[in-house]
Amino acid sequence: MKKKLIAPVVLSTALLAGSIPFSNVLAKQPEETATISLTNKWNEKMNVPIFVREKQLDKRNSSTASDALNYLEEKKSKVKIRNPKADLKVKKTNKDELGMTHVRFNQTKNGIPVEGAEVLVHYNEKNEIVAVNGTVNVDVDEQNFNTKPEVNSVVALASAKSSVDAPAQLQYDPTTELVVYPFEGESSLAYKVNVNFHGEEPGNWFVFVDAQSGKVIDKYNALMDADEIKTQTGTGTGVLGAHRLLHISQSKNPNTGTVFQLADYGHKNLGGIFTYDAPTGSLFTSNSASFKKDYDRAAVDAHYNSEKVYHYYLDEHGRNSLDDKGMAINSYVHYGTNYNNAFWDGQQMTYGDGDGSYMISLSAGLDVAAHEMTHGVTTNTANLQYRFQPGALNEAFSDIFGALIDDANWEIGEDIMGPGAKADGRESLRSLSDPSKYPVGAAYVPYGNGKGKYPAHMNEFYDLPRNLDNGGVHINSSIINHAAYTTAQEIGREKLGKIYYRALSVYLTPTSDFSAARKAIIQSAVDLYGAGSSEAAAAANGFNKVGILE
Incomplete structure (x- = not known):
């Protein structure tokens, strides 16, 4: 029986590649050990979704965390939180470019945070509350729960x-x-x-x-999948032979003279962009401003692509680096031996060189860099849990922004495929426009509809256990990928990016599922372009086409 999306309570409105032996591409997770119980249990009071959209807007005196908490106290029967003032702790408040203010709370029990349970209150520019969303754990709220640890x-x-x-x-x-x-x-x-x-x-x-x-x-x-320093312009040759203009720095050393480094300090309020050699842990250096050795090629592309992704988020969304606080962007290349993967480890990007047959250096792909760096953005926004549907959303947002930033097509990883992969018909890692063009691994086929292809619709959903691909994070992500692609055909890439970024940064929470994503993305389109707009209709239609309905 195929998995169905259960409509939430609405109070108001890495590659798994069939015959291609990639072990874990774009951060496919190692399979969990068999020691973890896979007993299926269900508690309908855990992770209860909230989506309240106020039709008659509630005018408030302010848009502070204190006021938001007062509102939740007043509406506690509506939002199903028994004691908001005791059980919610403010996590973050931010004001966006539309003048809207968003207050994010973490549910707690006796002051201890409940993992993944977050509630957001959204104000418009007039200090009117327009929506509340998130999830609460009613079960924990109702229990007499022991919060005193016995072990340290x-x-x-x-x-x-x-x-x-x-x-x-x-x-x-x-x-x-x-x-x-x-x-x-x-x-x-x-x-x-x-x-x-x-x-x-x-x-x-x-x-x-x-x-x-x-x-x-x-x-x-959650591995997703000296003296004065002066920034200047340098050059380099990339993995595929492209000539790259780079921002680098030079350092004068009294013993060795001037050394040039892949270290970019030239961006205001950014900690810098740095590219390292993984085997040594050292910055890439050269005796001149030209990085053209064969060993430099992977580093040249990583450095160049990191800056491209940084500028996309800054120029398109006003986001200052992955954490929006100017954190340094660090990349490591030449990781491992014949390593067919790249990953975000929570703080940095790391790229393997590939095995030369099925994959070449993964830093060659701008969309690969964008994919990994978007995991960093997700970590610092919605922080989607890396398993089941939240994990599939996590992967999907990385693929979607990978395809938006590397906008030549709707494929992911076409620049890193080696001759062996191409000979087997594998021209890319995944396709947003036609997910089913590629097979999934044999271990996953029994959990789908029997066709063994990446799914493009919920009737092809893979109902995987936790010990396979963390419950299908890389496989079922293609359903959301295809929804985004469908929407983009109606409104274009730029508007799609604005809508999906807003959903990721403003509405989604760690336990958001596909249904919650639909609501968040449609609401983001309404915020940006208005209720009844063609953009809001296109956002809804993208989800309709893949079977994620109200």
């Missing part, structure tokens, strides 16, 4: 590291946070531990350790 964070960290075979040397310092974790129909007090490491099997693992017993409840790999 040190024990939890050791358990988490052991569960993912983390090496002694980690990429970044691990983080540990006490949360209420809804999982498989039950909620537990847990430590959310983030462990990040590179190596032959890189990981950006989130491990949830029971705070009472110290046992691992759940885990998933």
Whole structure:
């Protein structure tokens, strides 16, 4: 029986490539271990969706977090939150280019955040509340829940590291946070531990350790898939032979003289754009302003493409880097040996060289860079959980913006395919215009409609378990990809980008599913172009065409 989208309560209005042996392209996650229970449970009071659209706008005195909380208290029966003032903690408030203010809350229990449960209140420029959306965990709200841990964070960290075979040397310092974790129909007090490491099997693992017993409840790999320094113009040759103009820097060293680096400090309020050699961890350098050695080619493209993606988000959406706060953009190339993948690890981009047959250096693809960097944007906006439908949305937004930024076509990865892949008929990784042109891996075929192709409609949805592609994040993403492509045929790429970026940055939350995405994207079109506009109709039609209905 095919998976159906269950309409939420509306109160008012990496490659998996069949015969091609790519192990994990564009951050396909390693399969989860069989030690995790796959028992299917369901609790209808967990992750209850909210979408309230006020028809008669409520005029407020201000658009502050305090006022938003007062509104939720007044409307608590409508939004199904029993005690908003006790259970919601403000996470962020921002004002957008339309003059709208958005207040984001995290649900808590006795002050402990409930993982993934967020509520947003949206004001227009007149301080009128126009909408509320997000998810709440009614079950946790109603329970007498023990929020006092029996084990400490040190024990939890050791358990988490052991569960993912983390090496002694980690990429970044691990983080540990006490949360209420809804999982498989039950909620537990847990430590959310983030462990990040590179190596032959890189990981950006989130491990949830029971705070009472110290046992691992759940885990998933969210690896998506001198002296004065002066910025100047340099040149380089890319992987495919393209001549690149680069922003680089030079440093004077009393012992070695002037050294040129792939380090760009020339953008206002940006920490810089830097490109490193993964084996050594060092910035790429040259004795001249020209980077034309064969070994430099992957770095040249990574550096050039990073700046292109940075400018797209800045120029089109007013976003200052991946976190919108000017974080440095770091890329590492020549990762691993014959590594057919690229990934965002939560803080940086990393590119393999490919095996030379099925893939060439992955940094050659502008859409690949855009895909990985968009994972960084998602991490810092909706922070969509990397599993099941939220994870498929995460992947889809990366593919969609990859195709918008590298706007030659609606394919992803066409510039990184090697001669072996092309000989097998694989001209790209995925297609937004025609998802079914490529097969999925054999392990996934039994969970679909039997045709074994990437899905373009909900009647082709792959109802995968968690231990396969994190529940289908790379496979089912193609349904959302195709919805976006269909919308773009009516309104063009630029408007599509504005609508989808607004949905990602303003409306979506960590547990948003396909149905929530439909509402968020249509609402974003209404915000930008008006109710009844052709843009709003096109946004709805894109989802209609792929079977994601009201």
